[in-house]
Amino acid sequence: MKINANLIRVGNIIENNGKQWAVLKTQIVQPGKGGAFITVEMRDIRTGTKTNERWRTADTVEKCNVEEKDCTFLFVDGDALTFMDQENFEQFNLTREVLGDAAAFLQDGMQVAVDFIEGSPVSVSLPEKVTMTVVEADPVVKGQTASSSYKPAKLENGLKILVPPFIAEGEKIIVNTGDCSYVERAK
Known part of the structure; x- marks a missing residue:
């Protein structure tokens, strides 16, 4: 199915140069002079190689049926x-x-x-949010305000993220899987 290049979204599978590519990132650029274009970072679904491609927004690309x-x-x-x-x-x-x-x-x-x-x-x-347990968290430093400061914490899966100062070791928190960021305490 042919679609305009400006309709490419993250997660789409498109066909380009005889290969199928998974879209990782997109950015529409509107220069002051000339027409707008879209820059797409994509990964070959068979080999895993990454590439960047650029199209004018009026160009058409082949979207694979998934x-x-x-x-x-x-x-x-x-x-x-x-x-x-x-x-x-x-x-x-x-x-x-x-x-x-x-x-x-x-x-x-x-x-x-x-x-x-x-x-x-x-x-x-994956689901947008998952519940994880904090296995390591630095102690709270007095004088820090809760609104502007975050501290490093290690999750049960080994990832390190920034959490608010009131999060302690052993607590369950909700993490955004898209950008690996803290969302809230698990209820």
Whole structure:
């Protein structure tokens, strides 16, 4: 299906130069002189190589037909991540590179959306927010105001993020999987 380049969004799968690419980042640039254009950072879904491409906003690109299925994450086996299709209970593996940094947020039994092209899985969409436990947090420094200062904390999955000073070790917090940022305390 052909779409205008200005309609490309993060997560789309597009076809360019005979290959299928997953869109990672987009930026529309409107220079003071001349027409607007879109810069797209994308990853080849077969080989994992990244590239940047630039199109005028009026250009058309081929958007691939993607079938999205609800799946369950089961377990990690070395570099392979095992998922199960919830409709027919078939299991399949993906490598960590397909998810990138988001693989750290996977938890056993987590419900995810997996995109399939021609019957093979190509990308995974995690829930927007996940609950994690803080395993290390620096103590509060007196005199800091809660509104402007954050302190480093280490989560159960090994990631380090910035949290407000009132978060202590052992607390459960909600983390945004898109940008690895603190959202709120878990209730």
